[in-house]
Amino acid sequence: MAWMGKILGGTVGWSFGGPLGAVIGAAIGNHFDKNNFASSQFGQQQKNNLNQQEEKQTIFFTSIFSMLAKFAQADGTVSRSEIKTIDRFIKNELKLQGDARELAIRIFDEAKRKNNSFTEYAQQFYDNFKSEQTLVLGMFDLLMKVAVADDDFHHKEEEYIKKAKRIFKLNDSQYESIRSQYVETADLEKYYKILECSPEADFKEVKRKYRKKAKEFHPDNVIGKGLPEEFVDFAEQEFKKINDAYEKIKEHKTA
Template sequence: MTDSLRLPLQARQFAIKIFNAGKDSRETFEDYARQFYGAFHHHPEVLVSLVDLLLRVSHADGVLHPAEDRLIEQAVDIFGIRQEYQQIKARYSSTNDLDKCYATLGANHGETLKDIKKKYRRLAMEFHPDRVQSNGVAPELALLAEERFKEIQHAFDVVEKHLA
């Protein structure tokens, strides 16, 4: 399963460490989400990256189960990133590559290239590796943000070519 997540080694080890700590604890998922939010509420890119990671893990078996969805929804509500969550979720549920690219950018098919480029620039700035690292986040989370940055770049390239 860990290979199907395509996570860098450090991020995979970090996720396993968190999972192992959580399974032996009496704290709830909501408790962990609140603690995480308390530590990273000034770094929305980290919150988004964690939700992205949770969705990757939950889709590892090919299905987002209702119980998994409820837990992730709890984290999304605590983090206050509902709009970003809809974009992330659309990337995992869409079967069309172009649709996934639009979802990655938070854009719709009817939007102009100019409007999509604004969204692209905002996302690229938010997840740019230099900016993320300057915020002092853990190396594992910086790797996730860098991967997200590459997805954003790829998505814009695909959409831009489609609209050209």
């Protein structure tokens, strides 16, 4: 994570502003560097010191934990199970340790304190990644995971999920494909929704849908697009879900 080393070292700034720029500026200025990194204004004064990919990674990283902070507050409280889910995501899926893990927590805490809305963070995220649908779908998947973390899909959380669907411009098929993995559904129905195809579809159509989805989430494809390296492990898990769904449907169709 070269971008993180540069930012934490106080040697560069970034050119993006908005609510996400304010969050990471506060997270770093208030905690990591009292001596070398004066404030978020330092970052605004030294623009374009991160290359395009590093800046993209910074926005991605900040977006995740800023959005999760507001989303976790949707039902009025941040529950222990939601915190555990986010911490597991930090440690197990993004494999963050040391300063990286601490920065993630600081961003989460700063975003909780700020008055910016979930919609503002989600919109800035989408504006930066709307051409990378794999990443957008992955973010939506994570939000669903946090929504059901406490085994209570609160109506306020569902409102935020629907806001994210609208902001991310997901169609109903994409929405159901992800939602079905977390909201109780008959197993076979869930597998069809993951592949975004109908139970009435013939096996040829199922295979076509599978290949399309598998290509989107194949780790090599994710790396090739220059997406943040922290997303690769998460994409691998999505890829596994797609393969599992295909195998279950194949078993049913060819029995």
